[in-house]
Amino acid sequence: GESVGLHLPTLSVQEGDNSIINCAYSNSASDYFIWYKQESGKGPQFIIDIRSNMDKRQGQRVTVLLNKTVKHLSLQIAATQPGDSAVYFCAEMSKTSYDKVIFGPGTSLSVIP
Amino acid sequence: KAGVTQTPRYLIKTRGQQVTLSCSPISGHRSVSWYQQTPGQGLQFLFEYFSETQRNKGNFPGRFSGRQFSNSRSEMNVSTLELGDSALYLCASSLGSGSWETQYFGPGTRLLVL
Numbered sequence: 001g002e003s004v005g006l007h008l009p010t011l012s013v014q015e016g017d018n019s020i021i022n023c024a025y026s027n028s029a030s031d032y033f034i035w036y037k038q039e040s041g042k043g044p045q046f047i048i049d050i051r052s053n054m055d056k057r058q059g060q061r062v063t064v065l066l067n068k069t070v071k072h073l074s075l076q077i078a079a080t081q082p083g084d085s086a087v088y089f090c091a092e093m094s095k096t097s098y099d100k101v102i103f104g105p106g107t108s109l110s111v112i113p
Numbered sequence: 114k115a116g117v118t119q120t121p122r123y124l125i126k127t128r129g130q131q132v133t134l135s136c137s138p139i140s141g142h143r144s145v146s147w148y149q150q151t152p153g154q155g156l157q158f159l160f161e162y163f164s165e166t167q168r169n170k171g172n173f174p175g176r177f178s179g180r181q182f183s184n185s186r187s188e189m190n191v192s193t194l195e196l197g198d199s200a201l202y203l204c205a206s207s208l209g210s211g212s213w214e215t216q217y218f219g220p221g222t223r224l225l226v227l
Binding site for chain 1: 117155156157158169170171172203205211213214216217218219220221
């Protein structure tokens with residue numbers, strides 16, 4: 001079936017470095033994508049979203065890139081901080097249809113002080 | 114403003130039993146969605162309620178059901194529990210149906226089925 005997957009299950013980065021977390025999606029009909037952050041013992045937290053008519057979107061210290069040609073999504077975190085340590089996962093969906101939402105398995109980001 | 118609250122936080126049940134989980138959304142939020150999170154399958158959408166009506170439903174068997182009350186609080190019920198139902202059940206609320214960017218998750222209810 002269709003699924004969203006991540007290339008790297010774990011990622012360790014030095015504090016202050018930039019982090020890049022990748023995600024591959026398979027449903028070409030998906031038109032909306034979200035990155036979530038989930039800290040231990042907490043529910044997922046919305047980080048940033050992007051629509052399929054965009055290639056790039058920037059937030060505070062985060063940037064999401066969308067490459068529709070290869071169905072690839074990435075999350076870039078600038079100047080990674082210890083508080084960024086968490087599991088990050090992407091989600092693909094149709095903006096108008098909840099039941100089509102597919103979540104990726106997640107990448108665990110560990111920031112080394 | 115209080116966040117999304119879920120009760121209970123932890124629950125242990127045995128196979129064949131049923132369970133009811135509760136979710137109180139953020140004040141003013143009218144949409145409540147439920148998700149199941151397991152190590153094997155990741156996060157999966159169960160269903161969404163808006164104004165006491167189920168708006169969307171994921172690919173789960175009929176043993177999983179829910180409802181929403183007039184105050185937007187929601188309950189999820191799982192009947193005839195199976196070992197595979199062991200998971201973290203997350204509830205999320207948002208201002209409106211499909212308002213992903215305003216969706217906030219609760220801490221979840223961890224269910225263990227023995």
